[in-house]
Amino acid sequence: MNYKQYPVHPALKNWIRYFWSYDVCTSATEALHIRSFADRYPRLVFQDICSFSPIKDAQGTIKPICYLSGVDTQPTDAYWESHFSHFGVSFQPHALHFLFGINAAELTNQTPDIQLLDKTEIPVLLLNAKNHLERVSILSEYFYKRTSKSKGDVVIDHLFLGNWADRLDNEKNLATIASHYQISERQLQRRFKQNVGVSARKFARVAKFEKSLPALSLADYGSLTQLAYDLEYSDQSHFIKDFKLFSGLSPYEFVKQSSLGSESASFIYIEELA
Template sequence: MNYKTYKPHKDLASIVKFYWTLEVPFDPNNQKQKIVPDGCIEMTFNFGDKIKRFTSETDFVLHPDAMLMGQRTKSFDILPVGDVDTFAICFYPVGFANFIKTALENLVDRETPISELFESEETDELERQMIQANDSQERIDIIESFLLKKLNEKNTISTIVESTVDTLLKTNGTTPIHAILKGDVSKRRQLERHFKKQIGISPKQLSKAIRLQATLSLLLNKKSETLTSIAYESDYFDQNHFIKDFKDFVGITPKEFLGNEQMALSALFYK
């Protein structure tokens, strides 16, 4: 697997987390790969063969070649049918709401063709340019030109959403929502409403996804020696609480995750 990341333009740095590319030659022995929620929204362009996303053990849908992958509330399995050649834009949790008026709760747990989110003429031209680009840097230039143009059509992001997401990112999802809102029940209802529209999932779901991302990094990079120490560093109540949350999101326990061939892609992303 050839996985690379790239930094965004300074005018997009608060919105775009990074760009990434992935190239994987086809291997008939490839197994399904489990993708874990990370609290981010991604726009992806597929220049290789089709990719299956499984809806059950045997049923699947094919990913659109140019799509937006909305927030995820659970893990899911994918399997390329041939060579992988992907370019993607990883947006911060509140990032993509800057570009569309569609409520992001409508995009949760699904892959949406970008032609459904923007004008078809401009998406056709964008796809054509991305396909014909000579390298990753040229693709970055193309997508940044598109995003910066869209950014000028400014959509207002709620202050309460921005401040909550900022706190969750800074504390790896460990700060309770009631503590961020200082116990104000009316603000909680307002926050839930704005989160559904501008993030797609609830504050609690995002908090869990961000915390999971931090614990995966600790787990994969062996920055903590035991599950107990990971639970402690990630501010879980105890090891059982950590294992339960992990299994709810990933589908298996932390111990089962390590060394599992179906987790190779997720492990690559988090290292």
């Protein structure tokens, strides 16, 4: 599997974390299963379904050629064969509201075709591109034009530009943030959910869960209590409860399974046939 990340132009870094591509072309055909866990980073996914295997959801429906995925708070499953070419964008948490002018809560746990939000030729342009670097250029130009027409929420923008986004885990911190920006806590909560798609507290829980994924790969099951405290959970049971909620697996089940690769909080496995 060939996974690559591509840098972002400085003018787009407030909204885009990186571009990525994932390619596999083998003579053997295997069924692959991708488990996508809760993820605080929205994304755009393009798939070349003319020459390669398409992504199918759990019901067997083929996903659009180019689709958006909002912030995820629950695990989902998708499938394809080991002959695929995907290209994507990893956005900052508050990017979709800014770039598409939509209430981000409408995209939480959703994967709409990009053309439902913008009647754009982007899917065709990406399909006709010669390589992934050309796709980076196409989407960079597309999103740069959208930024010039968009107006962000100054408070939420500053929150993510600074270190405030890592301090949303309790009411005291939320009150401090609201006071800093001279707005009410209720107004902060409303604006945060509109821009990001989930409440500040839910966002903090998902962020904490995501931090546990790489940490688990270095830990043994007997050290879960210490890991829970390191991640600032009140105890191991709360850590396990949140992990199951956001991944559908226990920490032990996650560590036991060997993935072929990953992108953000999505992991690829060989599908076990009945």
